[in-house]
Amino acid sequence: MPDQYDNKLEDEFQLPECWKNDVRMGALFAPFRSKAINPTDWNSKMKFWTGLIESWCKSMKCPVLNVSSLKENFSRKGTMPACLEEVVQNLSSTGTLVLKENFVTTSETWKGWAVKVLVTNPVKWTFNTVKSIIIGKNVQSDLEYIHIPVLKFLGERLLKLIPSSSKGKLLTFDDLFILLNTKEDKEHLMLVLEYLAKEGSVSICNKNEEILVKFSKSSGKPVKISEIDLGLSNLEKQQKVLANNIKNLEVEKNEALEEAKKHLADKMKSLAKISLRRKKELERTIEMRATALENIQAILHKIDQAKLDSEVVECYQTGIKTLRGIFKETGLNEKNVTGTMEELEDVLNSHNFVEEALSKPLDLSADNDLEDELNELLLEDLPEVPKEKLPLPQSEKNNKNKKETEELKNKMEALSI
Numbered sequence: 540m541p542d543q544y545d546n547k548l549e550d551e552f553q554l555p556e557c558w559k560n561d562v563r564m565g566a567l568f569a570p571f572r573s574k575a576i577n578p579t580d581w582n583s584k585m586k587f588w589t590g591l592i593e594s595w596c597k598s599m600k601c602p603v604l605n606v607s608s609l610k611e612n613f614s615r616k617g618t619m620p621a622c623l624e625e626v627v628q629n630l631s632s633t634g635t636l637v638l639k640e641n642f643v644t645t646s647e648t649w650k651g652w653a654v655k656v657l658v659t660n661p662v663k664w665t666f667n668t669v670k671s672i673i674i675g676k677n678v679q680s681d682l683e684y685i686h687i688p689v690l691k692f693l694g695e696r697l698l699k700l701i702p703s704s705s706k707g708k709l710l711t712f713d714d715l716f717i718l719l720n721t722k723e724d725k726e727h728l729m730l731v732l733e734y735l736a737k738e739g740s741v742s743i744c745n746k747n748e749e750i751l752v753k754f755s756k757s758s759g760k761p762v763k764i765s766e767i768d769l770g771l772s773n774l775e776k777q778q779k780v781l782a783n784n785i786k787n788l789e790v791e792k793n794e795a796l797e798e799a800k801k802h803l804a805d806k807m808k809s810l811a812k813i814s815l816r817r818k819k820e821l822e823r824t825i826e827m828r829a830t831a832l833e834n835i836q837a838i839l840h841k842i843d844q845a846k847l848d849s850e851v852v853e854c855y856q857t858g859i860k861t862l863r864g865i866f867k868e869t870g871l872n873e874k875n876v877t878g879t880m881e882e883l884e885d886v887l888n889s890h891n892f893v894e895e896a897l898s899k900p901l902d903l904s905a906d907n908d909l910e911d912e913l914n915e916l917l918l919e920d921l922p923e924v925p926k927e928k929l930p931l932p933q934s935e936k937n938n939k940n941k942k943e944t945e946e947l948k949n950k951m952e953a954l955s956i
Contacts, residue, residue, distance in 0.1 A: 552598045555591065558615070568620045588626045589635075596689040600723055602730055603639060607680040627684065636684040643733060690734045697731055698740060701754050709764065709772040712750035746772075771842060774835055781832040785825055792821040 557563045567587060574581040592609065596602060606627055610619040630636040700719055710718070716725060732752060735741035739761035742753045746769060755762035799814035866872065 552595055555587075564615060568615070568618060568622065570621045571625045584622070585626065585629060588620075588622065589630065592626070592630075593686065593688060596686050597692055600693060600727070602686050602690040602693060602727060603683055604636075604686060605681055605683050610680075630686075631684065635687055637687055639683040639685050639730075642685045642730070685730065690731060693727075693731045694735045694738070694740070697728075697735070698754070698758075703756075706754040707756040707762075708753065709768045710752050710754075711772075712752060715752055744769075771839075774839055774842075778832065778835050778839065781828055781835065785828050785832065788821050788825045788828065792818055792825065795821060 557567075567584060571581060571584065591613070592604070595612065596604060606623050609623050609627075613620055613623075627636060631638075697719075702718075705718060712725075712729070716728065719728075721728075729750075732741055732743055736743045740755050740758070742762045742764045744751050744764050751764060751769075751772060753762055753764050753768060795814045795818040799811045799818065802808070802811035802814060
């Protein structure tokens with residue numbers, strides 16, 4: 540019968556193969572021995588837990604952890620690991636884990652912040668962040684940390700999920716959450732955005748108690764939220780407000796009309812007039828709201844057209860720079876082109892001359908003289924033409940005699956008749 544582990548995440552997370560080995564896991568669950576006594580065993584055990592924690596966080600898409608949650612999720616057969624405090628302490632000292640409070644409150648860019656924490660001032664950072672929570676090798680179990688490599692992993696994943704059409708535009712945090720269509724924790728999403736903001740891939744601001752987010756169009760290019768972005772966001776927000784307001788007013792107008800009909804049916808003209816007046820007021824209000832909505836939509840359309848025109852001009856400028864660069868690199872200019880075309884014309888003329896020369900017929904006058912001389916030689920070898928009439932061949936004589944005999948026979952027959 541297979542062992543039944545009481546790890547509730549076993550179905551969601553792929554545990555290592557050694558998890559089934561009681562002896563091996565007993566050693567891994569035990570507290571760390573002194574690193575000075577057996578550094579190889581210490582490093583091996585630390586590597587195991589470091590990799591397992593990172594894999595678990597990535598699988599759960601959770602960059603936040605504390606010792607209590609780690610112990611609970613990695614419990615085995617009713618036993619919790621007794622070494623995780625030292626693992627968390629070690630990860631904190633190397634910068635893999637950062638106190639959540641320190642990460643959120645910092646306002647520096649990610650690169651500068653990382654350099655300051657991990658390179659220029661590691662001793663001071665470690666002392667300030669750990670002194671109030673670490674006594675010896677004990678870490679507060681409920682103190683929350685941010686796993687930086689996991690946060691980076693989730694940040695890269697988020698950038699891939701954002702459609703290109705939404706990059707460069709100002710989004711509200713709620714709109715972003717709907718766009719992602721995810722069930723992830725909003726707090727975790729906000730931490731990922733904080734990381735991307737420190738890196739420069741995202742810009743975040745809080746305007747009128749509403750979180751606004753803008754993603755960079757291209758990787759490696761920092762992005763900022765400008766006043767134009769805020770103005771455009773306000774127009775889009777007003778557009779939604781007006782549209783919803785008009786819908787509500789239409790409902791109220793229809794209700795007022797129904798009330799007037801009901802009052803008339805009940806023969807209460809005064810109340811019916813009041814309802815009709817209210818309906819007329821609502822119609823005027825709807826008309827004003829509709830006009831305002833049309834104006835805002837027209838402005839937004841012109842803004843979109845202006846953006847498109849700007850992109851077209853930018854493409855033209857890029858094309859000009861590219862052409863100039865090609866001209867400069869290849870030495871292409873009007874003088875060189877003219878000279879090349881003249882040389883090409885000369886070469887083609889020379890080629891035509893050669894072709895014309897090759898197509899001319901050869902002089903055959905000498906051959907004609909030779910033909911005449913050969914004919915003279917042939918005439919000398921022929922016998923002389925006889926002056927008298929030559930006798931007919933025997934066959935011709937027989938034919939002639941036969942013909943004469945027939946003619947004579949015919950004449951005789953004619954006489955006897």
